[in-house]
Amino acid sequence: PMHGEIITIGNELLSGRTIDLNAWYAAGRLTASGLRVNRITTVGDDPEKASSAIKEAMCCSEFIIITGGLGSTEDDITNEIVANVLKRPLCLHKEMYGRLKRFVDKRGMEMSPSIEKMAWMPEGSKLLDPKGYACGFALEENNVHLYFLPGVPDQMRYLMDKVVIPDLLSRYKTLPVLRQRILKLYGLSEPQVAEALKEITGRRKEFIFGFYPHFPENHITISLRGKDEPSVLEKLNSVEKEIKEALGSYIFGTGNDTMESVVGELLKRKKMTISVAESCTGGHISNLITNVPGSSIYFLGGVVVYSNMSKEKILGVSPETLKSYGAVSDQTAKEMAEGVREVMKSDIGIAVTGIAGPEGGTKEKPVGTVYISMATGSELFSKRYRFWGTREQIKKNTAMMALDWVRRYIYGYSILSGI
Amino acid sequence: PMHGEIITIGNELLSGRTIDLNAWYAAGRLTASGLRVNRITTVGDDPEKASSAIKEAMCCSEFIIITGGLGSTEDDITNEIVANVLKRPLCLHKEMYGRLKRFVDKRGMEMSPSIEKMAWMPEGSKLLDPKGYACGFALEENNVHLYFLPGVPDQMRYLMDKVVIPDLLSRYKTLPVLRQRILKLYGLSEPQVAEALKEITGRRKEFIFGFYPHFPENHITISLRGKDEPSVLEKLNSVEKEIKEALGSYIFGTGNDTMESVVGELLKRKKMTISVAESCTGGHISNLITNVPGSSIYFLGGVVVYSNMSKEKILGVSPETLKSYGAVSDQTAKEMAEGVREVMKSDIGIAVTGIAGPEGGTKEKPVGTVYISMATGSELFSKRYRFWGTREQIKKNTAMMALDWVRRYIYGYSILSGI
Numbered sequence: 087p088m089h090g091e092i093i094t095i096g097n098e099l100l101s102g103r104t105i106d107l108n109a110w111y112a113a114g115r116l117t118a119s120g121l122r123v124n125r126i127t128t129v130g131d132d133p134e135k136a137s138s139a140i141k142e143a144m145c146c147s148e149f150i151i152i153t154g155g156l157g158s159t160e161d162d163i164t165n166e167i168v169a170n171v172l173k174r175p176l177c178l179h180k181e182m183y184g185r186l187k188r189f190v191d192k193r194g195m196e197m198s199p200s201i202e203k204m205a206w207m208p209e210g211s212k213l214l215d216p217k218g219y220a221c222g223f224a225l226e227e228n229n230v231h232l233y234f235l236p237g238v239p240d241q242m243r244y245l246m247d248k249v250v251i252p253d254l255l256s257r258y259k260t261l262p263v264l265r266q267r268i269l270k271l272y273g274l275s276e277p278q279v280a281e282a283l284k285e286i287t288g289r290r291k292e293f294i295f296g297f298y299p300h301f302p303e304n305h306i307t308i309s310l311r312g313k314d315e316p317s318v319l320e321k322l323n324s325v326e327k328e329i330k331e332a333l334g335s336y337i338f339g340t341g342n343d344t345m346e347s348v349v350g351e352l353l354k355r356k357k358m359t360i361s362v363a364e365s366c367t368g369g370h371i372s373n374l375i376t377n378v379p380g381s382s383i384y385f386l387g388g389v390v391v392y393s394n395m396s397k398e399k400i401l402g403v404s405p406e407t408l409k410s411y412g413a414v415s416d417q418t419a420k421e422m423a424e425g426v427r428e429v430m431k432s433d434i435g436i437a438v439t440g441i442a443g444p445e446g447g448t449k450e451k452p453v454g455t456v457y458i459s460m461a462t463g464s465e466l467f468s469k470r471y472r473f474w475g476t477r478e479q480i481k482k483n484t485a486m487m488a489l490d491w492v493r494r495y496i497y498g499y500s501i502l503s504g505i
Numbered sequence: 506p507m508h509g510e511i512i513t514i515g516n517e518l519l520s521g522r523t524i525d526l527n528a529w530y531a532a533g534r535l536t537a538s539g540l541r542v543n544r545i546t547t548v549g550d551d552p553e554k555a556s557s558a559i560k561e562a563m564c565c566s567e568f569i570i571i572t573g574g575l576g577s578t579e580d581d582i583t584n585e586i587v588a589n590v591l592k593r594p595l596c597l598h599k600e601m602y603g604r605l606k607r608f609v610d611k612r613g614m615e616m617s618p619s620i621e622k623m624a625w626m627p628e629g630s631k632l633l634d635p636k637g638y639a640c641g642f643a644l645e646e647n648n649v650h651l652y653f654l655p656g657v658p659d660q661m662r663y664l665m666d667k668v669v670i671p672d673l674l675s676r677y678k679t680l681p682v683l684r685q686r687i688l689k690l691y692g693l694s695e696p697q698v699a700e701a702l703k704e705i706t707g708r709r710k711e712f713i714f715g716f717y718p719h720f721p722e723n724h725i726t727i728s729l730r731g732k733d734e735p736s737v738l739e740k741l742n743s744v745e746k747e748i749k750e751a752l753g754s755y756i757f758g759t760g761n762d763t764m765e766s767v768v769g770e771l772l773k774r775k776k777m778t779i780s781v782a783e784s785c786t787g788g789h790i791s792n793l794i795t796n797v798p799g800s801s802i803y804f805l806g807g808v809v810v811y812s813n814m815s816k817e818k819i820l821g822v823s824p825e826t827l828k829s830y831g832a833v834s835d836q837t838a839k840e841m842a843e844g845v846r847e848v849m850k851s852d853i854g855i856a857v858t859g860i861a862g863p864e865g866g867t868k869e870k871p872v873g874t875v876y877i878s879m880a881t882g883s884e885l886f887s888k889r890y891r892f893w894g895t896r897e898q899i900k901k902n903t904a905m906m907a908l909d910w911v912r913r914y915i916y917g918y919s920i921l922s923g924i
Contacts, residue, residue, distance in 0.1 A: 097715055100542040101685075102533020103726065104717070106525060109547070114521020123519040124554060128528070128545035135543060142561075193893075200696050238718060296522065362809075368795025369788035372809040376787025379863055379896055381811075388809035389819070390781075390791040396806040396849060400819060430815055444798055478796055 088258055089122035090149035093139050095164060096237055097130040099154075108153045108235075108242050116151070118296050118307045119251050120264050131155060136167050144171075144230055149254055151246075154237035156204070156221060164234060165207055172227050174209040181213055182221070214249045224253070231257070265318045266309040267326055270339045272302065272490055273502045279304050282332050290325050302483045303345075335499040338490065345489045346374040346381075352496045353384040353434075360492065361430030362388040363401055363422040365413065366440035366456060371485045386430040391422070401425030412451075414439050419457035420468050427461045434495075435461040436488050440471075442480045456484045460491050467491070467501060506683070506730060507673065508541035509568035512558050514583060515656055516549045518573075527572045527654075527661050535570075538670050539683035539730065550574060555586050563590075563649055568673055570665075573656035575623070575640060583653060584626055591646050593628040600632055601640075633668045643672070650676070682737050685728040686745055689758045691721065691909055692921045698723050701751050709744050721902045722764070754918040757909065764908045765793040765800075771915045772803040772853075779911065780849035781807040782820055782841040784832065785859035785875060789904045805849040810841070820844030831870075833858050838876035839887050846880045853914075854880040855907050859890075861899045875903045879910050886910070886920060 092112050098104040109126045116123050127143065129135040136155070143150045155164035169176045183205035190197050207223060214222040214233070222235045222245045233250045235242045255264050271279060276299050283306070287295045296307035308325055312318035330337055339348045353360055362371045362385075372388035375381055389400050394413060397403040403421040411417040419439050427435025440456030447453035452472070459468040473483045487502065494501050511531050517523040528545045535542050543566070548554040555574070562569045574583035588595045602624040609616050626642060633641040633652070641654045641664045652669050654661045690698060695718050702725070706714045715726040727744055731737035749756055758767045772779055781790045781804075791807035794800055808819050813832060816822040822840040830836040838858050846854025859875030866872035871891070878887035892902045906921065913920050 097713070098717055098726075100532055100545065101536040101728075102529055102531075102542075103715075105529045106545075110521055110524045112521075113519055117520040124549070125558070126519065126525075126545075126547035130543070139544070198696055198700065200699055238720070240720070296520070298522065364788075364791075367792075368800075368804075369783075369791030369807055369809070370795075372783075372788030373786075373792045373900075376789075376809070376811065376861075377897055377900070381787075385787075386812045387815040387819075388788055388811075390788070390795070390807035390809075392795065392801050392804050392806045393849075399848065400806075400808070429818065430812075442795075477798055481792075481796070 087120055087122050088148045088254065089124050090116075090147040090151070090231075091124055091143040092116075092126045093136075093143060093150060093152045094126070094128045094237075095131060095136050095152065095154035096128075099128045100130045107239060108237060111239070111243055112151050112153070112246055114296070114298065115246050115251055116254075118266060118294065118309050119255060120258075120294060120309055120311050121149075121254060131163060133163055133167050133170070136163070137171050140167065140171050140232075144228070147230055149231040149233070151233050151235065151250065153235045153242050156234060156236045162203075165203075168225070168232075168234065169208040172208060172225065174225075176206040177209050179205050179207040179211060179213070181216055182207060185213075185216075185221075214245050222249075263313065263315050263318050264309060264311045265315070265322055266307055267322055268341055269306045269308070269326070269329060269333075269337050270300075270343060270345075271304045271306065271333060271336045272338050272345065272486055273336045274304065274333070276304055279306065279333070283329060286325065286328050286332060290328075292321070293325055301479065302486050335494065335497070338493060344374075344378075345486055345493070347378050349489050349492045350375070350378045350381055350384060352493060354380075356496060358434060358496075359384050359386050359430075359432040360434045360436065361386045361426045361432040362488075363426035363435065363437040364388060364390050365392065365397075365422070365438060366442040367438050367481050367485050367488075368392070368442075370481050371436070371438070371488055374485055374489065386432045389426060389429075397422065400429065402428070414441055414451055414455060414457065416457050416459075416468050416470065419459035420461070420466055423459035423461040423468075424466065427463070433462065434492060436492065437461075438484050438488050440473075440480070440484060442477045442484075444477060454480050456480070456487075458484070458488050458491060460488075460495065462495070467495075469501065469503065506539055506541045507567050507676070508543050509535075509566040509570070509650075510543055510562040511535075511545045512555075512562060512569060512571045513545070513547045513656075514550060514555055514571065514573035515547075518547045519549045526658060527656060530658070530662055531570050531572070531665055534665055534670055535673075536683070538674060540568075540673060550582060552582055552586050552589070555582070556590050559586065559590050559651075563647070566649055568650040568652070570652050570654065570669065572654045572661050575653060575655045584622075587644070587651075587653070588627040591627060591644065593644075595625040596628050598624050598626040598630060598632070600635055601626060604635075604640075633664050641668075682732070682734050683728060683730045684734070684737050684741055685726055686741055687760055688725040688727070688745070688748060688752075688756050689719075689762060689764075690723045690725065690752060690755045691757050691764065691905055692755045693723065693752070695723055698725065698752070702748060705744065705747050705751060709747075711740070712744055720898065721905050754913065754916070757912060763793075763797075764905055764912070766797050768908050768911045769794070769797045769800055769803060771912060773799075775915060777853060777915075778803050778805050778849075778851040779853045779855065780805045780845045780851040781907075782845035782854065782856040783807060783809050784811065784816075784841070784857060785861040786857050786900050786904050786907070787811070787861075789900050790855065790857070790907055793904055793908065805851045808845060808848075816841065820848065833860055833870055833874060833876065835876050835878075835887050835889065838878035839880070839885055842878035842880040842887075843885065846882070852881065853911060855911065856880075857903050857907050859892075859899070859903060861896045861903075863896060873899050875899070875906075877903070877907050877910060879907075879914065881914070886914075888920065888922065 211223040294309040298305040391397040402425045422437035423435045443453035454473040630642040644651045713728040717724040810816040821844045841856035842854045862872030873892040
């Protein structure tokens, strides 16, 4: 397979201030696309060290992905380094200049020298995303394809997926078609997933399988290279079917799906509305739901009831319930779910109450204890969970589980009892 | 300062299956100890690539930290590679053998060839932790100190802290002290920050300055090396003071501060409480506030009012206001802020309403238009903003700005009018 290297540039990576998630992301995407990564090198914002890393990589790579150092500050030195290493002059790139100009004009800013600097690029540079918002460029030298990406993770990932990978694959002559599926799971641990798929991955040797934990989800990638699209897709469909049979309702989505987008689609399809009452998740569930464009069609609203007073006043939870059973209890969760469904006039009401920690745990209700409840008018579900991890991990897992309840309810699957 | 490199070995790192937290940890610990990391190199379980990485590092390092490849499986090849690169024979290390023997005896296992393999070490190897549970060894060659650590994070971190760092520092005769400050800013763009600090960074050449965008924040790091702690701290204090004078109220925190933790501290100190009414941010503000442990002391609750009905019913926004001015308006924002303050009985009520996009914009109110309002009982603030970017970026920027209002209000700073 086509092989290459990744170089990440930034003092923050050598000082341990930042975890190198860009190298990790690039490595994962390249591998999943059937390309081979031979080495990852990290250097600081230091022209000499960065130059020698690029030179070393040039001698034995078909491609090099370089991230960082493209911004407008003094330590953003990649353009000059590249010009030096490849012995190409820095030229004013008209397309890039025009883009920077539009950017500053739109915001009523001045074109400063530090911004203009970004338009001085090594001769022969090709912008990766001429019309988009992410700046990056590509060069070819001695049959090595160099891609320079910004260090900002959003932009780096966007360019990697939309431009770099397709560009590399288009140069791959022999087995030109590569197709990939991503399956997203919730509710099984990584070893459980690996165990469940052992037989399939062992038998289906022609596929490249990848397993990636994305807390609290797990992702599976399946890649296959072949001569033509129909045969590749047919094989992918057949292995995907096998995996779906092995993992069943734990698979909540594919591709760019998120749990909240899947739940949103289901609610839209069923013309149902939802509302949320949150205690321990503190607004995280509402935040996820409303990250989906168009969610206002099915999401009527949420309440974050951190105090007993607000639980009583807004949701009508009875003071006796709070007194006898406590705010973190099955009874309170149920009254919250019914209350929010009532006040928001939604078809489904979801409620969570629990102890996110790090303080507030007791022997009976340790940190991570969470009650989830769902009211649908005709039915009232509720269950106690024990989640693990930091405060934010407990919030994330609780939110994910609550959304998964809605998905499972609409599909008619049974609700997960533990994780 | 003493300088060196880090090499991490493992196919799982090149395939993106595992995030390289070992390199990150080692880099952070070395930097914090005043040592300099020049490069991080990651290679697979491949004798040729690993050998050349070690050879390259040997030529220009005082120390090399190598993690991974020390286990008992087939792809654990570090011992042989080192023997090859340094041209030292593999010898049976008696201390190591005894330790492995005790390990298998204790578990009632047999001494297998794959376990015994671990005791065949390059001549001159010194165990790092002869009595402990973590296996690792050190070698010296041409004044380069090589440390071989297991890839298992627990063991790697344990050896790094207990053995490697103290060992390195003991060799470091004129140990300079390194201290670092991190300043966090909101409300200025990266070029604006660079411009504002140009004079200081140009004049104060002895410091290492770093600029890191963390959307929607910007971070500045200031590092200084010196002979003793008091003089280093004094100089850091003086440059920090200059920077604070140059950037004023845009600096919201230092070190591990977050906007929500800073706001939380201020509310606690003033014994004030807060509640939040969110439309376009959809729960993001409440979610941020409640990420702070102990936030239940000052956060009374939040409402996510995505529908007009919930704005009227829960917050008491008047139907006339919604009809005449619309849900995204100055008037609605103000009534939401007063309403949530009233219903939650908090000292401060914060409200945001706007268009997060990508749909829903109009000519008068394009995507990114947001109204923020704050009610404090005696005063009622409100302002219109225009934010840019994706739906999630607009949500993030709005939430950050709303929290910054609370910080600025308590400090008595003026509220930011644009960004």
